[in-house]
Amino acid sequence: MALLPEPLQRLIVALERLPGVGPKTASRLAFFLLKAPEQVSGELAEALKDLRNATGICQTCFNITLVNRPQCDICADAQRDEHIICVVEDPMDVLAIERAGAFQGKYHVLHGALSPIEGIGPENLRMRELEERVKAGNISEIIIATNPSMEGDATALYLKKQLADYSVRITRLARGLPVGGDLEYTDQTTILRALAGRQDM
Amino acid sequence: MALLPEPLQRLIVALERLPGVGPKTASRLAFFLLKAPEQVSGELAEALKDLRNATGICQTCFNITLVNRPQCDICADAQRDEHIICVVEDPMDVLAIERAGAFQGKYHVLHGALSPIEGIGPENLRMRELEERVKAGNISEIIIATNPSMEGDATALYLKKQLADYSVRITRLARGLPVGGDLEYTDQTTILRALAGRQDM
Numbered sequence: 001m002a003l004l005p006e007p008l009q010r011l012i013v014a015l016e017r018l019p020g021v022g023p024k025t026a027s028r029l030a031f032f033l034l035k036a037p038e039q040v041s042g043e044l045a046e047a048l049k050d051l052r053n054a055t056g057i058c059q060t061c062f063n064i065t066l067v068n069r070p071q072c073d074i075c076a077d078a079q080r081d082e083h084i085i086c087v088v089e090d091p092m093d094v095l096a097i098e099r100a101g102a103f104q105g106k107y108h109v110l111h112g113a114l115s116p117i118e119g120i121g122p123e124n125l126r127m128r129e130l131e132e133r134v135k136a137g138n139i140s141e142i143i144i145a146t147n148p149s150m151e152g153d154a155t156a157l158y159l160k161k162q163l164a165d166y167s168v169r170i171t172r173l174a175r176g177l178p179v180g181g182d183l184e185y186t187d188q189t190t191i192l193r194a195l196a197g198r199q200d201m
Numbered sequence: 202m203a204l205l206p207e208p209l210q211r212l213i214v215a216l217e218r219l220p221g222v223g224p225k226t227a228s229r230l231a232f233f234l235l236k237a238p239e240q241v242s243g244e245l246a247e248a249l250k251d252l253r254n255a256t257g258i259c260q261t262c263f264n265i266t267l268v269n270r271p272q273c274d275i276c277a278d279a280q281r282d283e284h285i286i287c288v289v290e291d292p293m294d295v296l297a298i299e300r301a302g303a304f305q306g307k308y309h310v311l312h313g314a315l316s317p318i319e320g321i322g323p324e325n326l327r328m329r330e331l332e333e334r335v336k337a338g339n340i341s342e343i344i345i346a347t348n349p350s351m352e353g354d355a356t357a358l359y360l361k362k363q364l365a366d367y368s369v370r371i372t373r374l375a376r377g378l379p380v381g382g383d384l385e386y387t388d389q390t391t392i393l394r395a396l397a398g399r400q401d402m
């Protein structure tokens with residue numbers, strides 16, 4: 001005898017596939033959805049269905065866009081500086097930088113980082129497309145904003161070599177103490193980086 | 202200009218309604234679903250739709266059941282002892298006790314606990330239905346397994362008074378140190394309860 005009715009069990013299995021959701025959280029969410037107004041689960045189901053049908057990938061920067069548009073809002077925005085490209089790993093990184101509100105250039109989304117362990121090589125990322133954008137000219141600076149991780153560092157180094165033949169300035173986001181952080185609890189590597197990158201005041 | 206395409210934004214809003222899911226987790230989950238195979242979001246959407254259509258409430262114990270059955274599997278199981286009823290707050294509690302595998306009686310799901318602050322009174326819970334089951338006779342023991350919280354305690358006391366006129370044994374789950382717990386990190390109230398309930402060995 002199954003402990004739970006099949007539809008509920010199926011929802012728990014589907015929820016367990018989400019990152020950070022284990023069996024206990026999945027049960028809790030499923031029972032919450034069962035108890036909550038039907039609108040809550042209904043709107044979630046609708047949004048999930050629309051997600052794939054209504055979103056696409058920008059043909060220029062590979063950020064997420066609406067399916068009926070070849071370019072994302074940022075690429076289509078003539079107000080933004082098309083001479084500077086900020087290279088990020090994921091669409092979420094675009095969102096993070098946009099929220100900071102200090103960058104007025106365009107983006108390029110790689111959709112991942114180099115990772116030999118996971119079998120992700122340059123051919124799995126949007127690297128060739130970035131080189132083509134640089135080759136087409138008109139780009140003065142590439143800001144590499146991959147994650148400050150081993151994979152992000154490897155990706156940045158690879159890009160630097162790849163783009164060395166073009167007359168384009170290549171920069172990387174600064175490393176150092178995070179604002180609001182606590183020196184006491186900062187890891188060694190970050191302190192080393194913050195020391196190495198110290199600035200006159 | 203919106204930072205995100207509307208379908209993605211809508212999914213994030215829908216995910217934020219889940220308990221324990223804040224704006225950051227909701228974004229992370231939404232981007233995960235965007236990147237994951239279509240099957241992952243598709244099966245989740247299907248399970249959400251089926252949840253309400255295919256599940257119902259047991260007419261006897263008010264546990265969750267399939268919509269086309271008047272009784273849940275436990276109530277319908279003639280092998281189980283119908284003289285003992287375990288009273289719980291939520292269907293998840295039934296699952297927890299069933300997983301422990303030591304209880305062979307039937308259940309009664311109150312669907313909540315008394316909470317004057319949240320405006321939940323006896324009329325909002327399945328208390329009358331429990332009294333009717335007791336009144337119908339044939340019950341020898343009621344095990345009150347409400348949560349060891351203020352609301353759970355209040356609910357247990359209320360039930361005890363309510364059922365005092367019937368010749369039925371009323372018990373409550375034992376309080377004490379949780380197995381695998383650490384005395385050092387156990388809260389005062391639990392230690393007091395464990396001392397008061399100490400047993401000869």
